[in-house]
Amino acid sequence: MSGLLRIIVQRLLLGLVTLFVVSIIIFVAVNALPGDFAREILGQGATEESVAAIQKQLGLDRDPLTRYLDWLSGAIRFDFGIPLSQAMFAGNFGSTAIVDVKTVVQQIEPRLYNTLFLAGLSAAIAIPLAVTLGVLTALYRNSAFDKIMNVSTLSAISSPEFFLAYILILFLAVLNPIFPSLSNINPDLSWGELVERSMLPALTLTLAVTAQMMRMTRAAIINLLASPYIEMARLKGLSPMRVIIKHALPNALAPIITVIALNLAFLITGVVVVETVFVYPGIGQLFVDSVKIRDIPVVQACCLLFAAVYILLNLTADILSIVSNPRLRHPK
Amino acid sequence: MTILYVLIAAILLIGVAFAFRSVGKAATGNAPFFRDMPTGVAYGYVLAATLIVLSIWYFFKPLDIDGVPQAGVLFFRWAVIGFAIFAAAAFVFRLIFRHVGTEGSKKLFRSMPLTAAFGIMIIIIYAIFAVFAGFIAPYGQEEVLGAANVVPGGNPALGGNPDYPLGTDQIGRDILSRLIFGAQNTVGIAFVTTCLAFFIGGSLGFLAATLGGWLDQLLSRTVDALMAIPALIFALLLITIATAWAGSSSWLVTIYMIFIIAIIDSTRVFRLSRAVGLNIVVMDYIEAAKLRGEGLGYLVFREMLPNAYAPLLAEFGLRFCFVFLTIASLSFLGVGIQPPLADWGTMVRDLSPFINYAQFAPYAAATPLLAAGAIALLTVAVNFVVDWMLHKSSGLKE
Numbered sequence: 001m002s003g004l005l006r007i008i009v010q011r012l013l014l015g016l017v018t019l020f021v022v023s024i025i026i027f028v029a030v031n032a033l034p035g036d037f038a039r040e041i042l043g044q045g046a047t048e049e050s051v052a053a054i055q056k057q058l059g060l061d062r063d064p065l066t067r068y069l070d071w072l073s074g075a076i077r078f079d080f081g082i083p084l085s086q087a088m089f090a091g092n093f094g095s096t097a098i099v100d101v102k103t104v105v106q107q108i109e110p111r112l113y114n115t116l117f118l119a120g121l122s123a124a125i126a127i128p129l130a131v132t133l134g135v136l137t138a139l140y141r142n143s144a145f146d147k148i149m150n151v152s153t154l155s156a157i158s159s160p161e162f163f164l165a166y167i168l169i170l171f172l173a174v175l176n177p178i179f180p181s182l183s184n185i186n187p188d189l190s191w192g193e194l195v196e197r198s199m200l201p202a203l204t205l206t207l208a209v210t211a212q213m214m215r216m217t218r219a220a221i222i223n224l225l226a227s228p229y230i231e232m233a234r235l236k237g238l239s240p241m242r243v244i245i246k247h248a249l250p251n252a253l254a255p256i257i258t259v260i261a262l263n264l265a266f267l268i269t270g271v272v273v274v275e276t277v278f279v280y281p282g283i284g285q286l287f288v289d290s291v292k293i294r295d296i297p298v299v300q301a302c303c304l305l306f307a308a309v310y311i312l313l314n315l316t317a318d319i320l321s322i323v324s325n326p327r328l329r330h331p332k
Numbered sequence: 333m334t335i336l337y338v339l340i341a342a343i344l345l346i347g348v349a350f351a352f353r354s355v356g357k358a359a360t361g362n363a364p365f366f367r368d369m370p371t372g373v374a375y376g377y378v379l380a381a382t383l384i385v386l387s388i389w390y391f392f393k394p395l396d397i398d399g400v401p402q403a404g405v406l407f408f409r410w411a412v413i414g415f416a417i418f419a420a421a422a423f424v425f426r427l428i429f430r431h432v433g434t435e436g437s438k439k440l441f442r443s444m445p446l447t448a449a450f451g452i453m454i455i456i457i458y459a460i461f462a463v464f465a466g467f468i469a470p471y472g473q474e475e476v477l478g479a480a481n482v483v484p485g486g487n488p489a490l491g492g493n494p495d496y497p498l499g500t501d502q503i504g505r506d507i508l509s510r511l512i513f514g515a516q517n518t519v520g521i522a523f524v525t526t527c528l529a530f531f532i533g534g535s536l537g538f539l540a541a542t543l544g545g546w547l548d549q550l551l552s553r554t555v556d557a558l559m560a561i562p563a564l565i566f567a568l569l570l571i572t573i574a575t576a577w578a579g580s581s582s583w584l585v586t587i588y589m590i591f592i593i594a595i596i597d598s599t600r601v602f603r604l605s606r607a608v609g610l611n612i613v614v615m616d617y618i619e620a621a622k623l624r625g626e627g628l629g630y631l632v633f634r635e636m637l638p639n640a641y642a643p644l645l646a647e648f649g650l651r652f653c654f655v656f657l658t659i660a661s662l663s664f665l666g667v668g669i670q671p672p673l674a675d676w677g678t679m680v681r682d683l684s685p686f687i688n689y690a691q692f693a694p695y696a697a698a699t700p701l702l703a704a705g706a707i708a709l710l711t712v713a714v715n716f717v718v719d720w721m722l723h724k725s726s727g728l729k730e
Contacts, residue, residue, distance in 0.1 A: 158712045159711065160704060162677075176404070272661075273564075
């Protein structure tokens with residue numbers, strides 16, 4: 001067990017180092033912006049005072065290394081400063097006292113919950129569906145059912161998300177008004193309303209992630225079917241379903257868990273397009289909006305957050321596949 | 333409410349499944365097929381039969397009731413007819429190439445599943461449209477014609493115009509022409525980007541595999557760090573910065589985008605080609621070539637590349653899909669290929685509000701889906717071909 005603990009600590013440290021390098025990449029990329037950033041943001045009507053105010057507020061008047069260390073130490077304390085849009089407001093109106101200004105974290109936090117809710121809802125639909133379909137297609141492999149599922153999931157995964165989203169909107173919102181086409185979410189809604197309003201984006205994401213998990217489940221199970229213990233179970237006279245569920249599936253868990261974790265990472269970081277289509281107030285939409293108005297502090301914070309989630313889930317996939325496989329748990 | 337009805341129907345079908353099995357048993361004198369049938373399988377048969385009957389009923393429903401167009405029926409008919417035409421065309425395509433061509437290609441087509449034949453056919457069609465867009469399209473892609481917002485369908489009574497079969501957009505450009513030019517721009521740019529990604533990632537990957545040492549370590553760790561940022565997010569971040577550099581020149585933005593996506597995707601190519609290269613480097617023929625005193629270029633291009641051909645080709649297909657979808661998504665979000673170039677992602681975004689009028693104007697609602705469908709069709713086609721290639725090369729039979 002201590003060996004396992006050591007591996008986990010090792011991976012965690014490696015993840016932290018990666019995150020640190022990523023923070024450098026993000027900072028360097030963002031600060032490669034040419035020219036006077038404050039002036040460019042303010043446009044034609046920039047006065048000397050407002051430019052100076054913004055520069056002071058964003059700390060642009062200091063050298064890059066100090067700024068990076070400042071940003072990093074802030075990030076560790078979950079303090080990403082104030083969004084540029086707010087700073088601009090304060091700068092334009094000459095008030096340096098920040099009274100009613102939302103910080104980046106305050107802006108991100110509720111949206112992060114929304115995105116996590118959407119990801120959770122999609123995962124709650126997609127994972128049972130994918131594993132069930134995977135087991136069924138492995139059970140009835142090479143049948144008409146298997147081939148139809150294979151072709152349709154492959155088509156779903158290769159279509160752009162906005163295509164799936166608009167098809168769903170067309171059939172489930174416009175022609176048959178079952179779900180609303182715009183996800184108007186706010187914290188006061190009841191649980192049922194929340195689920196109903198996020199249903200279409202969740203279904204779109206489900207279509208986008210089910211295929212890979214299903215195909216991996218199917219392949220992992222079929223890979224095992226030639227093993228002697230499966231032969232044994234079959235010769236004992238167990239039903240094919242029981243052979244797969246009781247004997248094949250537990251041994252096929254490692255690759256399935258890995259692919260599920262990777263798809264969870266996609267559900268959180270790949271939502272940008274889906275959230276834009278459904279105007280879902282999540283972190284992906286915030287990111288795109290900030291990219292468009294070049295709100296650098298928000299873009300930086302979102303990027304770091306996405307990278308952290310991505311690294312964390314990849315790490316989890318790594319660790320879980322080690323935990324679920326005794327041969328990897330006790331390396332020779 | 334609709335969901336409730338569907339649930340009740342699904343439960344009722346369980347009874348039908350039991351009836352189906354016992355009727356089958358009685359009719360065939362307890363044949364093994366029915367005797368050993370699990371309830372789930374019986375349910376599957378009944379469900380499939382019900383869905384087929386329902387689809388046929390829906391397909392033949394009248395197109396308008398008392399003058400109100402039934403958009404749902406119309407879309408369903410289009411989908412079914414389109415699917416049937418594509419399937420038939422793929423079948424004929426495969427049939428023709430089983431008898432025409434070289435001995436090798438004939439043999440290839442004889443063992444090919446219909447999905448792969450469909451994929452190859454679609455790729456050829458797209459290639460033709462992309463190369464000859466200028467000759468096929470009735471109008472230019474930036475040409476602003478007389479009338480804006482002409483309704484698709486070409487029926488003057490409904491506000492259409494037979495000159496513009498798919499109508500015109502908000503500022504009066506022919507949608508059909510822009511769709512055809514989209515093949516040139518969107519597919520062309522994605523192809524160039526993928527080639528660039530392969531050139532960068534492939535050569536660096538092979539170099540790292542052959543030379544090893546500190547160069548391999550440096551490149552591998554850099555790639556690790558770059559891959560820790562989700563691709564679309566990273567692309568969005570870098571393109572924001574690139575637009576600031578490019579200023580108002582839309583050409584420059586597109587070129588920056590090509591390089592940014594190529595570099596992000598080359599990390600994935602690097603991983604694969606390095607892994608493939610490491611397997612090849614330990615072969616005896618590489619050792620022999622090294623002893624002969626061959627240079628690095630000869631080793632990489634004449635010894636390693638031909639032996640890494642199969643996995644790299646499959647990766648090229650997948651990478652192309654990925655790049656194509658990334659570019660389409662970026663354009664859809666408004667930061668990708670810049671107007672006035674015709675591009676499918678941008679077209680979907682610009683035309684998407686019309687989907688909300690599907691109830692009253694089904695033709696207008698179909699145009700954004702056509703552009704999105706054009707993207708989907710190509711990626712599905714490429715994925716079908718890659719799936720078949722991987723299946724063939726892995727030698728999996730079951």
